[in-house]
Amino acid sequence: MKIQKILSVLEEMAPLGYAEDFDNVGLLVGDANAEATGVLVCHDALETVIEEAISKNCNLVVCFHPILFSGLKKITGKNYVERAVIKAIKNDIAIYAVHTALDNHSEGVNKIFCEALGLLNTKVLIPKSNYIKKLVTYTILENVEKLRNALFDAGAGNIGNYENCSFNSKGIGTYMGNEHSSPEIGARFEFVESDEIKIEVTFEKHLETKILKALFSNHVYEEVAYEIYDTQNKHQNIGLGMIGELEKPMSENEFLLFVKYKMQADGIRHSALLGKEIKKVAVLGGSGSFAIKQAISAGADAFLTADLKYHQYYEAENQLILADIGHFESERYTKNYIVEYLRKKILNFAIILSEENTNPVKYL
CATH class of the missing domain: 3.30.70.120 (Alpha-Beta Plaits)
Structure with missing residues (x-):
């Protein structure tokens, strides 16, 4: 089977046209016409992941985050991006990224996020325009x-x-x-x-x-x-973020502990507690500070995302709780979804979930 056949399945799962204009998705490294030996699915295609692919005889690495995001002017192995690309090329390994193509999909990153929390009646938070x-x-x-x-x-x-x-x-x-x-x-x-x-x-x-x-x-x-x-x-079924409802309301502390457990977060940073129950929850996997106003407008009691900066917590304006659960944590189940999807579509072929933890953030 050619690598291209697998790429076609991936594009059915997350059409590249769904990706944001700033993103770099699709085949980043390698030859789509090469014979596929196996697929390794990961969160970040770091050098250690490429080594894992070599050891497991996989010549296609499917990653969530693109290892190549902006252009490379030199490839000398001086940083983690260049080292991963050099190792992949030397070993004839292709790298394919899905990123915002799956972020924007109605069954993608944010739906997975909602399902992990058991949210009901979900819908897209920011429907895609001009599509x-x-x-x-x-x-x-x-x-x-x-x-x-x-x-x-x-x-x-x-x-x-x-x-x-x-x-x-x-x-x-x-x-x-x-x-x-x-x-x-x-x-x-x-x-x-x-x-x-x-x-x-x-x-x-x-x-x-x-x-x-x-x-x-x-x-x-x-x-x-x-x-x-x-x-x-606006396309109501494609876009960034989602909003849904808990089956039963929770107190703020109960909710934050629930999220920490479900998303396996080592720590949650959040805005001031408001003393009200949490029922309606907005989520946006990855860096989602740009969606704070949309979460408030949608009537969310809490907005879960990542990479919030100091002054952005003030934007809660005492209308909802902003919670930064960690970038990796907010997307942690995405690679599992990709593996399950590929295994359903491509039978009797090696589709392997990476064992590498590529989360660069550590906690005491």
């Missing part, structure tokens, strides 16, 4: 069903909990072909008025190439008329 596009095209009645179904099969027409969504309207199309044309209806140099159906469907941005391929492959016209628009709609 939904709209295709408009025109065809004859005899082609409508075939074309529309092909667009649906390519992923168009999915809106929230509904699929195969479209709007169709009748109208009159006109055209006249030149000497190089081969019209489906009428002849060259003939002015044609034809009954047509206008089809409108929305789709996720990363599917555009696939949608257009379906359009051109299933349309009967020699020249396909179509338009693609950006929409202002």
Whole structure:
């Protein structure tokens, strides 16, 4: 099996188009056309993890955080990033990162976070903007069903909990072909008025190439008329963070101890306690200080994230509890999810969970 086949499964799990613009996801090191010997899944692709992959005969390392985040101007082995990359290249090991592609997924990092805490009625905290596009095209009645179904099969027409969504309207199309044309209806140099159906469907941005391929492959016209628009709609099922509810309210101290236990955190830093019960909880794995206002607006009693700075605790404004549970801790179950997903999709192949603890933060 080629490494590329495994990468295709990973992109089904976390489409690269879901990633934030600042991120560096996908295949970072290696040859996708090489034969795969095994997959090692980790949180951070450090040098020790590459050594583990070598010892376990895995030539693909799937990591959550990208080891290559910004560009390298030199590769001399002087820092931990360069050493990991050099060792991977020397040993023909590919490195693939998912990061915010899985952060933004409705079943990804923050859903995993919510499930670890048993949160119910979860929804995305910050729905992704500028991600939904709209295709408009025109065809004859005899082609409508075939074309529309092909667009649906390519992923168009999915809106929230509904699929195969479209709007169709009748109208009159006109055209006249030149000497190089081969019209489906009428002849060259003939002015044609034809009954047509206008089809409108929305789709996720990363599917555009696939949608257009379906359009051109299933349309009967020699020249396909179509338009693609950006929409202002937010994608309610894709985005950063999540919010949900505890099955039963807890006191603040009880809640923080519960979180510490469930997320295996060695310490939790938090804002001032407010003397009220915790029921509604917002989460955002990794560095999530940018979402404090959204958590307050959503009515959260507590917001769990990581990497909060001193002055950011004031932003709680006595409206909720901010709790920094640790960056690694907030994402700790992600690699387990990736392993489980790959094992379900790729049978009878070595998918191994890394034994390396790559959390760089230690506590007394």
